[in-house]
Amino acid sequence: MSGYAVSVRDLTVRYGRTIAVDNVSFDLEPDGIYGLLGRNGSGKTSTLSVLASMRRPAAGSVLIDGVEPFENERIMAGVSLIRESGDVLTNEKIAASLSYYEQARPTWDAAFADELVDAFGLNRKKPISTFSRGQRSAFGAVIGLAGRAPLTMFDEVYLGMDAPSRYRFYDLLLADYAEHPRTIILSSHLISEIERLFSGVVIIDGGRLLLNEEVEDFRTRGATLTGPAAQVDAVTTGLRVVASRSLGPTKEVTVYGDLDGAALDAARAAGVAIGGVGVQDLFVHLTEKESR
Numbered sequence: 001m002s003g004y005a006v007s008v009r010d011l012t013v014r015y016g017r018t019i020a021v022d023n024v025s026f027d028l029e030p031d032g033i034y035g036l037l038g039r040n041g042s043g044k045t046s047t048l049s050v051l052a053s054m055r056r057p058a059a060g061s062v063l064i065d066g067v068e069p070f071e072n073e074r075i076m077a078g079v080s081l082i083r084e085s086g087d088v089l090t091n092e093k094i095a096a097s098l099s100y101y102e103q104a105r106p107t108w109d110a111a112f113a114d115e116l117v118d119a120f121g122l123n124r125k126k127p128i129s130t131f132s133r134g135q136r137s138a139f140g141a142v143i144g145l146a147g148r149a150p151l152t153m154f155d156e157v158y159l160g161m162d163a164p165s166r167y168r169f170y171d172l173l174l175a176d177y178a179e180h181p182r183t184i185i186l187s188s189h190l191i192s193e194i195e196r197l198f199s200g201v202v203i204i205d206g207g208r209l210l211l212n213e214e215v216e217d218f219r220t221r222g223a224t225l226t227g228p229a230a231q232v233d234a235v236t237t238g239l240r241v242v243a244s245r246s247l248g249p250t251k252e253v254t255v256y257g258d259l260d261g262a263a264l265d266a267a268r269a270a271g272v273a274i275g276g277v278g279v280q281d282l283f284v285h286l287t288e289k290e291s292r
């Protein structure tokens with residue numbers, strides 16, 4: 001089974017007078033790993049809750065695999081949202097939740113779930129209520145990975161894990177995704193360590209969409225130019241500058257947009273080093289600007 005396409009159109013989510021998501025539209029291709037990125041309170045969880053049919057939007061719509069997911073049994077069986085809060089049977093041992101999800105999810109792989117429990121070193125003999133925050137997060141990762149849902153969403157579950165567990169999670173996710181491609185959304189405000197996983201990103205800020213782009217496009221649309229200040233200024237004038245900093249006589253400027261090959265060649269000839277723009281850098285610069 002391959003992953004589901006996702007289409008979000010003019011989505012608005014409200015809590016009373018608070019507008020958590022404000023007229024957001026974006027599309028995700030099937031079988032990509034997408035970062036849903038935004039600062040605290042930007043609307044990530046609200047967006048994911050609508051995709052998981054846990055919340056009805058105030059306006060707009062979502063389509064998953066081309067259809068409206070609400071009360072659609074086929075789609076709901078193929079959509080998994082893993083939240084830090086768990087959604088597991090906390091008074092029971094691991095086995096009870098594993099067998100619950102085995103019943104609920106047609107794509108569940110019980111042998112893989114067992115492997116994952118061992119990989120994260122989780123105790124099968126204790127009730128989940130006795131687990132630490134990181135161990136609960138790791139168990140959420142087990143449920144999300146072993147479910148192999150065609151649309152699998154992780155809402156910041158990895159934040160509670162320590163660094164070795166987080167890296168184990170990323171490696172396991174990539175390895176399993178290579179064998180069983182599906183659409184995966186990872187929401188986070190910590191980006192540097194997971195950006196290597198992404199095939200595309202959706203950046204939201206204050207409930208509004210800032211960017212929905214395939215990561216490959218960053219390579220052609222963004223650049224960091226470093227070199228003598230006068231030369232850097234000469235070639236970046238007129239371009240969209242998202243960040244700029246000076247270190248003595250050297251200046252580093254990050255530009256984003258449709259870059260002109262001739263301008264970049266001229267910069268190189270003038271001794272300016274040109275590098276790519278990371279997702280983390282772009283996120284920080286774009287959301288800083290928006291929040292001012």
Ligand SMILES: Nc1ncnc2c1ncn2[C@@H]1O[C@H](COP(=O)(O)OP(=O)(O)OP(=O)(O)O)[C@@H](O)[C@H]1O
Binds near residue numbers: 038040046189
């Ligand atoms: N149940 C609720 N009642 C009222 N307001 C809410 C509720 N849930 C979220 N909000 C508000 O909606 C906005 C978006 O919240 P949301 O949880 O979607 O953001 P987030 O990007 O997931 O944040 P974080 O990274 O901090 O988890 C915030 O202003 C938040 O205060």
